Amino acid sequence: MIGEKMNAVGRQRSGAAPAAHHQRQYSDNFLESSSNGRWLQSAGLQHLQSSSNAVPPVQDTGGYYNGGGQGSRMYRSVQAQRTYSGGSDLFAEPLTPPGNSRRKNGEEQVSTNEYSPGLLDLHSFDTELLTEVSVPGLFDGPSMNHLSRGRSFDDSDPYFGNNKQSGRARGLPESNVLKSLAADNVKASNVAKIKVVVRKRPLNKKELAKNDEDIIETCSNSLVVHETKLKVDLTEYLEKHEFVFDAVLNEEVSNDEVYRETVEPIVPIIFQRTKATCFAYGQTGSGKTYTMKPLPLRAVRDILRLMHHTYRNQGFQLFFSFFEIYGGKLYDLLSDRKKLCMREDGKQQVCIVGLQEYRVADVEIVKELIERGNATRSTGTTGANEESSRSHAILQLTIKRSADGSESKPPRVVGKLSFIDLAGSERGADTTDNDKQTRMEGAEINKSLLALKECIRALDNDQGHIPFRGSKLTEVLRDSFVGNSRTVMISCISPNSGSCEHTLNTLRYADRVKSLSKGNISKKDVLSSTTNLKESTTQPLSSFLPPASTFEDDTNDSWPEQTDKEEYEEEYYEEEKPAWKKNSKVESFNFLNVDDKMKRANGQTKWKEPPKPDMKYSYSDDNLDALLKVNIAEVGFVVDLIEESNFRCWY
Numbered sequence: 001m002i003g004e005k006m007n008a009v010g011r012q013r014s015g016a017a018p019a020a021h022h023q024r025q026y027s028d029n030f031l032e033s034s035s036n037g038r039w040l041q042s043a044g045l046q047h048l049q050s051s052s053n054a055v056p057p058v059q060d061t062g063g064y065y066n067g068g069g070q071g072s073r074m075y076r077s078v079q080a081q082r083t084y085s086g087g088s089d090l091f092a093e094p095l096t097p098p099g100n101s102r103r104k105n106g107e108e109q110v111s112t113n114e115y116s117p118g119l120l121d122l123h124s125f126d127t128e129l130l131t132e133v134s135v136p137g138l139f140d141g142p143s144m145n146h147l148s149r150g151r152s153f154d155d156s157d158p159y160f161g162n163n164k165q166s167g168r169a170r171g172l173p174e175s176n177v178l179k180s181l182a183a184d185n186v187k188a189s190n191v192a193k194i195k196v197v198v199r200k201r202p203l204n205k206k207e208l209a210k211n212d213e214d215i216i217e218t219c220s221n222s223l224v225v226h227e228t229k230l231k232v233d234l235t236e237y238l239e240k241h242e243f244v245f246d247a248v249l250n251e252e253v254s255n256d257e258v259y260r261e262t263v264e265p266i267v268p269i270i271f272q273r274t275k276a277t278c279f280a281y282g283q284t285g286s287g288k289t290y291t292m293k294p295l296p297l298r299a300v301r302d303i304l305r306l307m308h309h310t311y312r313n314q315g316f317q318l319f320f321s322f323f324e325i326y327g328g329k330l331y332d333l334l335s336d337r338k339k340l341c342m343r344e345d346g347k348q349q350v351c352i353v354g355l356q357e358y359r360v361a362d363v364e365i366v367k368e369l370i371e372r373g374n375a376t377r378s379t380g381t382t383g384a385n386e387e388s389s390r391s392h393a394i395l396q397l398t399i400k401r402s403a404d405g406s407e408s409k410p411p412r413v414v415g416k417l418s419f420i421d422l423a424g425s426e427r428g429a430d431t432t433d434n435d436k437q438t439r440m441e442g443a444e445i446n447k448s449l450l451a452l453k454e455c456i457r458a459l460d461n462d463q464g465h466i467p468f469r470g471s472k473l474t475e476v477l478r479d480s481f482v483g484n485s486r487t488v489m490i491s492c493i494s495p496n497s498g499s500c501e502h503t504l505n506t507l508r509y510a511d512r513v514k515s516l517s518k519g520n521i522s523k524k525d526v527l528s529s530t531t532n533l534k535e536s537t538t539q540p541l542s543s544f545l546p547p548a549s550t551f552e553d554d555t556n557d558s559w560p561e562q563t564d565k566e567e568y569e570e571e572y573y574e575e576e577k578p579a580w581k582k583n584s585k586v587e588s589f590n591f592l593n594v595d596d597k598m599k600r601a602n603g604q605t606k607w608k609e610p611p612k613p614d615m616k617y618s619y620s621d622d623n624l625d626a627l628l629k630v631n632i633a634e635v636g637f638v639v640d641l642i643e644e645s646n647f648r649c650w651y
Ligand SMILES: Nc1ncnc2c1ncn2[C@@H]1O[C@H](COP(=O)(O)OP(=O)(O)OP(=O)(O)O)[C@@H](O)[C@H]1O
Pocket: 154, 157, 158, 159, 200, 201, 202, 204, 251, 282, 283, 284, 285, 286, 287, 288, 289, 290, 291, 382, 385, 387, 388, 389, 390, 422, 423, 424, 425, 492
């Protein structure tokens, strides 16, 4: 029922380190200025070196794009806590020693030794979780309650409110990780295993200039999409699609509030042996990157607070890594896009060989690392976004702790928080004008999104078998899916009428994921994407929106006209399925086996800017078309794709 679940937010209408790494001593000399400087240098953060032994000013701008009043408030807050904790805590250390440049004469070089046994295998020795950490009493130091509230830096974005929906005070709970820690274990078990949040962005200038309509009406934790349709006599009418989610955040909700609703509640529990994943999903240009980018920094801020106060002197350490998956391959965004290799250890733990992990203890350094990684990401232009992410970016914050609570022993993973900014999903219809490479990117992206949903589905059904190998993305995230895990999905939607079809797709995908969290899905439930659809009614257009003339002007060049074929009708699937099924010689992806992969990786692979030739999968034209046309809202079809089409990666 609408409003049944009253959430506090959005209630508005309107490399190859030697094995010796294991023995690395995380002791005082870790902070020694020379080594610190060396590591900073290798991290490309030389400019921070001089201040590395002093407490630097921390300016959390509430993100890392724009400044804002909030920044100064956070500055004071963090500074106060620094004083409390005392000591310098600025360092960022890559676990892989510096000097392993991977490029020579413009060619990407992958060190041969990174594939040798015994070399850095980041997770093989530290993925075993520690025994449960006892949580001390609530930190009684400075409260975080005074932290800034309300609009954040994103207010300055070039977007205008143009909504019939008016925002109202959202009565958010206080931002207070420490407070949420008070009932730590109880709380941990109360944090939903899967949480689905929808975020609607405002209309942008282009859409406003075209008088594009805002067709999304938000209310509490539900929303209604007003879809314009044509009757057979060509009269227009509106169809209402109503959805309910764990939270719905409208266009007036700031990134701070998004953080409070999504990530803040799971920060404390990653100290409790939990692996959490937060990802944004949605059509290209719907705001995924905008939404995801600020979250890790805020999480780091809160994690460090917990480490410096609540868990002070307990040997917890925070590690940072940032890589992307492009064309089914992994690239380290903090190490000259060094190509990475993924392996599984004996315990089926994911090992990303050669990935640089930085030990961090300062928000400012994390900010720089994030900026550096983002600048390195693969982007391209899509119909809806000039700077579209064409890769999945994965930023991981890993909490480790040495077994005896001191820093004298190699630390082991306690918990992990992964942020995934998924590449934009576009349907084949959007990419017909693009070259084959772009279409292959799209197909690969769709494949991984399908696989991701399958894993979440299996996870929530407590299925023994989770289809990680459906894509590189899910393989990488394997250890975030098993055991004590939490998943937060933020579905980003564009409000304009031209994006209606995409928006409905996104919401149906989210709806499916949400329904999974109730454990009420059956594998054969092919066409129940409207499980959560509270209502789908039709009303005369005039009762909602301006006269039809407005709609004539609204033609959005960027989007294809919706045809019946593209709607969610059974016939559509009957027609589309054959692309896979008719084609009995469905060509499986031409993934390389491990040996081939090794050979290629050992110095023979070239990387260009952008690294398009590196996409090693191949699709027949039919398969490519089918993947691009996939309606990822439909789970049943996903199962078909993955299970019947030999979707296999790597292994
Ligand atoms: N909630 C929002 N408020 C203001 N501006 C926003 C919001 N969401 C997105 N934008 C703006 O919309 C544009 C597209 O957003 P963004 O790049 O995050 O989309 P995306 O979903 O990541 O696209 P892609 O998948 O193609 O990478 C950007 O200019 C961004 O600043």
